Each structure stands twice: as structure tokens, then as C-alpha cells.
Amino acid sequence: ILPMHRNLGVFTTREIPLYRLFSQWQGKANGFTKGRDRSFHFGTQEFNIVGMISHLGPQFGVADGIALGNLLKDNQQVCAxxxxxxxxxxxxxxxxxxxASVWSLPVLFCIENNGYGLSTPTSEQYNCKDLADRGHGYGMESHVIQGNNILEVYNTLQSIVTDMRDKPRPVLVEFKTFRMRGHEEASGTKYVPDELMESWGGLDPLHNFETYLIEEGILSETKxxxxxxxxxxxxxxHLEIAFNEPVIQFDSTVELNDVFQEFEYKEVSPNKRTEEVRLIDAISQGLRQSMERHENTVIMGQDIAEYGGVFKITEGFLDQFGKQRVRNTPICESAIVSAAxxxxxxxxxxIVEMQFADFVTSGFNPIINYLAKSHYRWAQAADVVVRMPCGAGVGAGPFHSQTNEAWFTHTPGLKVVYPAFPYDAKGLLATAITDPNPILFFEHKALYRSIRQEVPTDxxxxxxxxxSQIRSGENVSIITYGAGVHWALDTLDKVDVDAD
Known part of the structure; x- marks a missing residue:
């Protein structure tokens, strides 16, 4: 389940001990984020809860990825x-x-329509009668449910979810409900007309259900x-347990160690047999051999299946690994990064292939705010490699030529890899795929077919x-990466400088 911060019923029905929820609320160690996150912005694999981010939207894409995993495992599970x-x-x-619709993913998309986005009424947010109507535009089953009617919610969802397990598909459910308190306590409800508060007050689900249970003889006032x-x-x-828990003491070593999931590099030595290949061939080999080695690897991207990608790096992958693991995607970088x-x-x-590194701007939010932060927030690995064909020099224009690695080197929680030679590219890509942390793997397009090198076949x-030191010298040290290595070598060939 991927809840919002106000879905307290999700946390309690998952039987999380109350003292742990109170500790999370107070930013203490018995919570789930070591005091690093606000209130109930947390996740925990222990209770099958995935932590939200304040940017809201990527939650739906993450649910897509979880549902895809369930579909590939054929476990009849549904993600809400x-x-x-x-x-x-x-x-x-x-x-x-x-x-979700295109891939028939078993996701229950739940919209809690409480009439106001903080203070903005629905009349200023969208111009349709029901948000559930949008499901039809995606070819998706949708329902409108009176969210304050406990029995209607329970019976309808039980029927829907049971059927989804048997026939995997996405379903969009809009719950008509209301928020009787502020978006948060500080904002209040002065913007809500009194008559609206009064009418919804009469639909209090707890009071009405209590009355129903008494009338049915299931509950009594004494009970x-x-x-x-x-x-x-x-x-x-449980409050006493949380109040008596000591305040977390800042420890910079602990903070820094939690930015990445621990990864113990294990060397796999190259074989002696080599062949001369281009950079593009080395990347393709490294990708193919990694998918052979890690059978739980899925690669997604635009035109990567039958077409083999715009640079043909995944050509033949569909025949070898099948459509479940080599997946064409719609043009929607953000949702695909979130699904990863x-x-x-x-x-x-x-593994996500950005068709061109320039297009990562459309997937920037989940990379920076989800992938980079998830391990630091709640110890959840983001085992994702985003391949980034980048760089100018091939006449591709301003939207297909950017070298934008600097956007990501400033972000804690991300690793950036940018090889210069075929040998490095193949070996580093293999390690990047093994590493459980999020990695941006840059590939300069001008080097794809211009740089050749002897590379081990296995x-x-x-x-x-x-x-990697490629020259020795005494006068100056040059530190660079990617295409910059070749620019430096070309320059040194023209000048009399003894360079490292």
C-alpha cells in the first residue's frame, strides 16, 4: 500500500504498534526514518507500506512498478x-x-476526493463531474464510491480486488468524502461554508456505523x-513509551553512511580472449551479459524492444529475454523512472534507457526526490540504472546534445558513471547493474562509433x-572523464607538456 500522510487507518490496520507511530511522529529512533522525515511520510517493508513524497504524483508510477513486479512474479497480489x-x-x-492501462497492471488507484486541495475547491481544480470519468480516457475501469459509507466501501472494494487478483488490471476508484479539519491543523477550515460543514457532519462514518451496529444488536452502549x-x-x-524514548543525537558518520546502501564490490576478472569493439558494442555486450547474469533485471525505454533502441544497443534483446523483461514504454519518462x-x-x-539524456528533465522529479532519497529516508534501496546517451558533435541540435551529468553530481544519493573507453564502459556498466544504488550511466554519443578498443569477450x-591513469608526467595533472579524456589526449598530442 502507498498511503498519503493522513491515511492513518492504513498504518493501524497493518497493526503497526502505536508507540512506533508516535515515535515516528516525534522524530525518534523507534520510528521508521531515524527522525529524518515528517510525521507519516515513511515506508517500511516490514508492514508492506511504501513511503510517500510530498510531490505526490510519482506515487502512482511507483505503484505501477510494484504491480509490474507482482505481475512478473505471478503472485496474484494487488497494489493500492x-x-x-x-x-x-x-x-x-x-x-x-x-x-498501468497499457500494461494491464493490477493497481487499485484510490482518489480521496474531499472537496478541497488545501483551500482550493474542486471547481477551481478540474472541470468534470467525477474524477473517475478520467478512467474511461485511459481505457480503465472506474468507480465512484461514497467514501463515508463504511459498508459500501468495504463490500465494493472486496468485490473489485478479488476480481483483480483473478483478472489483473488497473482500477480507478474515487471516494467522495470530506475533511472536517484543516489540511493540517495550522490552516483551519475558515474557507469552508458553514452549511457544507453541517451537511457532511451528518455523514460522519464512525457515528453512523456505530448507530447501525447498535440497531443490528452487534454493539451495545456498554460494549x-x-x-x-x-x-x-x-x-x-504507547504514548508514554514514545515520550520516554530519548531524542536522537546527530551523528554525521551515521548520516553519511545511510545516504547509500552498503555495496561490497566483488571483482570478476576479465578473460584473456578479446576482440576489438566500438564503445557502443561494449555497452551492448555489458548490458546483455548483465541481463544473462541477473535474471531479475528488467529494462524499459522508448523503442528498445523490436526496434532495438535508436542507437541499436538493445537489438536482439527481445528475442533473447522476451517482452516481459525488455519493455517498450510510452513517452512518459517520469512514470517509467518511478516504475523502476x-x-x-x-x-x-x-534499467531505464533515456532515449536521449536531454529527456531526463521530464523524469527529474522521481530521480532527485525518490531514487536519491529512499535509502536515506527509510532504508529502501533504489536498484535502478538510468542509461543516458548524451553529448554533442553529431549534429543533433539543442534538445538531443546536452551533457548534463552536473545536474546529478550535486545530488546526495546518486552515483554518476561516465566512461571514456569501451573496456571501461563494459566493466563499469556491469558493476553499476550489480550495485543496489541509483546510478546515472552517461554514454557520449560522439564516442559510440568513433572509439575502438580490445575488450574481453566475457x-x-x-x-x-x-x-584510471592513462599517461604519466611531471608538469601537470589532468583529471577528466568521458569525452573530456579524448579532448585532453588530443590536446596533449599537439603541445609539449609532460602531463599526468
């Missing part, structure tokens, strides 16, 4: 994801709904008082973050 009506205007959500006393005692007991995160949550390794690895 929540958002409010305000979040549905985000582009990420539209992308994710489309992907209700007994239950309330029991709950109050439990709350007070979801695949990682379910134990897969995900699978091998090279360590990340270790420099």
Missing part, C-alpha cells in the same frame, strides 16, 4: 495507491494511469464504553570511483 483530488492534476499521475476505555489505555501506554523504483521495491533490478567488472 492513494492520492487526493488535488494531486490528480499532476502530470505524473496521468502518465502512470496510462502506463462501546468498554472498547473506548481499552483504546484510551492503549494510546496512553517500484520494481526495485519488489526485488527487481531496473562478463567482467570494474570498481566504481577509481581513476
Amino acid at each position: 495507491v492513494f492520492t487526493g483530488e488535488g494531486g490528480t492534476s499532476e502530470g505524473d499521475i496521468h502518465e502512470a494511469l496510462n502506463v 462501546i464504553e468498554s472498547l473506548k476505555a481499552q483504546y484510551i489505555n492503549e494510546i496512553q501506554e 523504483m517500484g520494481l526495485s521495491i519488489t526485488g527487481f533490478k531496473a 562478463y567482467y567488472t570494474l570498481p566504481l570511483g577509481k581513476a
Whole structure:
């Protein structure tokens, strides 16, 4: 389940001990994020809950990836994801709904329509009667449910989800409900007309369900008082545990160590047989051999299946690995990066091919705010490699030629790899795919077919973050990467400088 921060019922029905929720709320160690996250912006594999981010939209794409993992495992599981009506205007959500429909993913998309996005009424957010109507545009089953009617919600969802397990598909559900308190306590509800508060107050689901249970003879006033006393005692007991827990002390070593998941590099030595290949061939070989070695690897991207990608790096992959693992995608970079995160949550390794590195701007949000932060926030690995064909010099114009690695080297939680030679590219790509952390793997297009080198034919690895010295000298040291290595070599061939 991918809840929002107000879905407290998700946390309690998953039977998370109350003291742990209170500790999370107070930023203490018995919570789930070591005091690093706000209130209930947390995830935990222990209770099958995936932590939200404040940007809302990528949640739907992550749910797509989790559902894809479930589909590949054929485990008949359904993934549920929540958002409010305000979040549905985000582009990420539209992308994710489309992907879920195209791939027939078993996702229950839950929209809690409470009438206001903080203070903005629905009349200023969208111009259709029901948000569920949008499901038809994606070829998706959709339902409108009275969210304050407990029995209607339970019976309808039980029927829908049971059928989804048997016939995997996405379903969009809009819950008509209302928020009687502020978006958060500080904002209040002065913007809500009194008559609206009064009418929804009469639809209080707890009060009405309690009345129903009494009328049916299932509950009595005495039993209700007994239950309330029991709950109050439990709350007070667990609050005391949280209040008595010490405040977390800042430790810079702990903070830095948690930015990345620990990865122990294991060298796989190259074989002696080599062949002269281009950079593009070495990348293709490294990718193919890694997919052979890691059977839980899925690669996604535009035109990478039958067509083999615009640079033909994945040519022949579809025949070898099948359509489940080599997946063409719609043009929706953000949803696919988010789906890669979801695949990682379910134990897969995900590789995303950006058709051109320039297009990563359309997937920037989930890379920076989801992939980079997930391990630091709640110890969830983002086992994702994003391949980035980049660079100018091939007459591709301003939207297909950027070398944009600097955008990511400034972001804690991301690793950036940018090889210069075929030998390095193959070995580093193999290591990048093995590493459980999110990696941006840059490939300069001008080097694809212009640089050749003898490269071992079998699978091998090279360590990340270790420099390769290609010349020795005494006068000056040049540190560079990617195409810059070749620019430096070309320059040194023209000048009399003894360079390292």
C-alpha cells in the first residue's frame, strides 16, 4: 500500500504498534526514518507500506512498478495507491494511469476526493463531474464510491480486488468524502461554508456505523464504553513509551553512511580472449551479459524492444529475454523512472534507457526526490540504472546534445558513471547493474562509433570511483572523464607538456 500522510487507518490496520507511530511522529529512533522525515511520510517493508513524497504524483508510477513486479512474479497480489483530488492534476499521475492501462497492471488507484486541495475547491481544480470519468480516457475501469459509507466501501472494494487478483488490471476508484479539519491543523477550515460543514457532519462514518451496529444488536452502549476505555489505555501506554524514548543525537558518520546502501564490490576478472569493439558494442555486450547474469533485471525505454533502441544497443534483446523483461514504454519518462523504483521495491533490478539524456528533465522529479532519497529516508534501496546517451558533435541540435551529468553530481544519493573507453564502459556498466544504488550511466554519443578498443569477450567488472591513469608526467595533472579524456589526449598530442 502507498498511503498519503493522513491515511492513518492504513498504518493501524497493518497493526503497526502505536508507540512506533508516535515515535515516528516525534522524530525518534523507534520510528521508521531515524527522525529524518515528517510525521507519516515513511515506508517500511516490514508492514508492506511504501513511503510517500510530498510531490505526490510519482506515487502512482511507483505503484505501477510494484504491480509490474507482482505481475512478473505471478503472485496474484494487488497494489493500492492513494492520492487526493488535488494531486490528480499532476502530470505524473496521468502518465502512470496510462502506463498501468497499457500494461494491464493490477493497481487499485484510490482518489480521496474531499472537496478541497488545501483551500482550493474542486471547481477551481478540474472541470468534470467525477474524477473517475478520467478512467474511461485511459481505457480503465472506474468507480465512484461514497467514501463515508463504511459498508459500501468495504463490500465494493472486496468485490473489485478479488476480481483483480483473478483478472489483473488497473482500477480507478474515487471516494467522495470530506475533511472536517484543516489540511493540517495550522490552516483551519475558515474557507469552508458553514452549511457544507453541517451537511457532511451528518455523514460522519464512525457515528453512523456505530448507530447501525447498535440497531443490528452487534454493539451495545456498554460494549462501546468498554472498547473506548481499552483504546484510551492503549494510546496512553504507547504514548508514554514514545515520550520516554530519548531524542536522537546527530551523528554525521551515521548520516553519511545511510545516504547509500552498503555495496561490497566483488571483482570478476576479465578473460584473456578479446576482440576489438566500438564503445557502443561494449555497452551492448555489458548490458546483455548483465541481463544473462541477473535474471531479475528488467529494462524499459522508448523503442528498445523490436526496434532495438535508436542507437541499436538493445537489438536482439527481445528475442533473447522476451517482452516481459525488455519493455517498450510510452513517452512518459517520469512514470517509467518511478516504475523502476517500484520494481526495485519488489526485488527487481531496473534499467531505464533515456532515449536521449536531454529527456531526463521530464523524469527529474522521481530521480532527485525518490531514487536519491529512499535509502536515506527509510532504508529502501533504489536498484535502478538510468542509461543516458548524451553529448554533442553529431549534429543533433539543442534538445538531443546536452551533457548534463552536473545536474546529478550535486545530488546526495546518486552515483554518476561516465566512461571514456569501451573496456571501461563494459566493466563499469556491469558493476553499476550489480550495485543496489541509483546510478546515472552517461554514454557520449560522439564516442559510440568513433572509439575502438580490445575488450574481453566475457562478463567482467570494474570498481566504481577509481581513476584510471592513462599517461604519466611531471608538469601537470589532468583529471577528466568521458569525452573530456579524448579532448585532453588530443590536446596533449599537439603541445609539449609532460602531463599526468
